Amino acid sequence: MASNDPGAAPLHVVILCHPDDNSFNASVARAYCDAVEKHGHRAILRDLYAMNFNPVLRREERPGPAFRRFPDVTDELAILADAVAFVLVYPIWFGTPPAMMKGYVERVLASAATAQDVQAAAAKGVLTGKVMISFTSSAAREVWLNLQGQVNGLRSCFDHYIKHAFALRMVRHVHYDEIVDGVDAGFVRQYLSDVRMEAGKVIRELADASARAAAG
Template sequence: MSDQSTAHPRHVVVLAHPNPNSFNASVVRTYCETVRACGQEAIVRDLYAIGFDPALKADERPHAQAIALSPDVEAELAAIAEADIYTLVYPIWFAMPPAMLTGYIDRVLGAGITVNEIQDRAGESVLSGRHMLSITSSGTREVWLDEQGQVESLRNLIGKYLLHAFGMKSCEHLHLGGVVEGLDKGFVDQSLYEVHERARKVCAMLAAERHAASASLSVSDRS
């Protein structure tokens, strides 16, 4: 494991959209360009491009006995290890995230965690002690989604359940509504600027964390 107090902060960016030319893909590019410009590391996991299988296998289900992780899950866990933040980028379809993303959470982000461990907050996963940012898009505006209770539902799932179930440090949500075909360039530019600014904010937070950790380590070494 690398020295987290000195290595560059690492962002794992998970894209769950089947179109490589989608608005969501543009969000990922903008986010990663900003992260790298800030001197931090960005690793992209385009779930459709890598052919990720979202279907949970019977022997991967969390239970009291030993859990057998499939080779593709083990490979994915190795690829995204030691992240400081997991940024999920996905559209809202029929009031839900794509099945590809929920399968990724089932098989990878929550791999090996039993129900009892979730209830007791005793499980260890790749999310434990990390941050999460969820960037979502929808064809309808956020105010309409809010009227349907969808915004609150998403925040409860990502901002509360996953935060507490996996012992994360923080969980934030950025939603971009009104994303339809034939978008005006000004709208796209403004939306991507919001992504850029949020990425800068996240990078500043992670840099401050690393600085504080390094300072604490120096004090400990001198004591």
């Protein structure tokens, strides 16, 4: 639930979308949570598969006179309300995020947003003014994905679109390639160390932004 305590530690919400809770993606999500908590921040992990999240946007959830927000979305928005940073963790499947992650964006993060709001960068919601970082993985090598235009395309159509549509302050995307069964454990340790370093960067950027705001 949202905290009303102005002295509460900054909150990071990590949204994980992978069917295997022993996956590399799950390890990334846990590493990020552990890192921010060691820095004195709070972290909440939302495992969409473990939650059995329903990604299907219902007719009533589209903006309009009959708009209705369903209880699962209301509950999720209450959890997200105080977040200063959003972290998306997912694999790239066939060039795009998994359907469940896309559904989370449509039903929760974009709840009640109209096309006009999106075009005007006026879709105010839980993301507005916040930081978002995405950690993605692929079995294919990144050089091959780049030849297909997939990673840059994903950053353009997903990350930067979301930043503009919902007035995020900053987005960043970190991708790990050749994540397959039997991947070298040394590489995994290095990747998870990178995740912890990225968490530290986010925390420093949040602190810098707070200092600038306080200075007027």
